[in-house]
Amino acid sequence: MEDHEILLKFQDPASRNLAFNQLVRKYQSKVYWHVRKMVVDHDDADDLTQDVFVKVWKHLENFRQDAQLFTWIYRIATNECLNFLSSKRRKFMLPLTDVSAELMAKAEADPALAGDEIELKLQQAILRLPDKQRLVFNLRYYDEMPYEQMAEVTGTSVGALKASYHHAVKKVEEYVTRHTAD
Numbered sequence: 001m002e003d004h005e006i007l008l009k010f011q012d013p014a015s016r017n018l019a020f021n022q023l024v025r026k027y028q029s030k031v032y033w034h035v036r037k038m039v040v041d042h043d044d045a046d047d048l049t050q051d052v053f054v055k056v057w058k059h060l061e062n063f064r065q066d067a068q069l070f071t072w073i074y075r076i077a078t079n080e081c082l083n084f085l086s087s088k089r090r091k092f093m094l095p096l097t098d099v100s101a102e103l104m105a106k107a108e109a110d111p112a113l114a115g116d117e118i119e120l121k122l123q124q125a126i127l128r129l130p131d132k133q134r135l136v137f138n139l140r141y142y143d144e145m146p147y148e149q150m151a152e153v154t155g156t157s158v159g160a161l162k163a164s165y166h167h168a169v170k171k172v173e174e175y176v177t178r179h180t181a182d
Contacts, residue, residue: 001026003069010060020060024053027070031077037138038081040127048084052077067152074153078135085131118180125175129168136161137168 001022009019031052036045055076063072126134132154139145139153140161147158154161 007060007063007065007069020057023056023060023069027073028053030070031073034074034077034138034143035081037126037142038078038131038135039084044084048077048080052080055080068149071149071152075155078153081135082131121176121179122172124179125172128175129171133164133168133171136164137172140165 006019006023006026009015009022012019028049032045032049035048035052036042039045039048052073056073063069067075126137129137135154136150139150140147145153147161150156150161151158156164
C-alpha cells in the first residue's frame with residue numbers, strides 16, 4: 001500500500017487503526033534495523049522501535065507531508081537513537097569511549113555476527129565513530145540513502161553529510177586495516 005493511501009485511511013477515524021497497522025507492517029523492519037545499527041542491543045532496539053511508532057501514532061495526524069513519510073519516520077527514529085545514547089551516557093556518567101566499549105561487547109556477543117570476523121571488525125570500527133558520524137555511515141553504507149534524503153532525516157546540509165561520511169569511511173578503513181593485520 002502506498003503512503004498516501006495509508007495517510008488517507010488514517011484521517012478517517014473508522015479506518016485509523018487499520019491504516020496505522022499497515023504503516024507499522026510496512027516500516028517496522030526498516031526502523032528496527034536502523035535503530036539496531038545505532039544501539040546494537042536487540043532489547044534496546046525493540047524498545048526504541050516501539051517508542052518510535054508511539055510517537056508516529058501521536059503525531060501522524062499533524063504530518064504535513066512536506067517530506068516523505070518514510071523520511072519523517074526515520075527522522076523520529078534517528079532522534080530517538082541519539083537521545084537514547086546521550087541519556088545512557090548521562091545516566092551512567094560514561095565517557096563516549098565507555099559507551100562504545102559496551103556496544104562493542106554486545107556486538108561481539110551477537111549470534112548474527114558469530115564466525116564472521118570481517119563483519120565483526122567492520123562493526124567494531126563503526127562503533128568507534130561518534131554517534132552522528134556512525135548514523136551518517138549507516139544511512140549511506142547500509143541503507144544506501146541519497147545525501148538529499150539523509151539531509152531531511154538528520155537536518156544537516158548535504159555538504160556536511162558528505163564530509164562526515166568521508167571522515168567516517170577513512171576512520172573505518174584505518175581501523176579495519178590496522179586490526180586485520182594482527
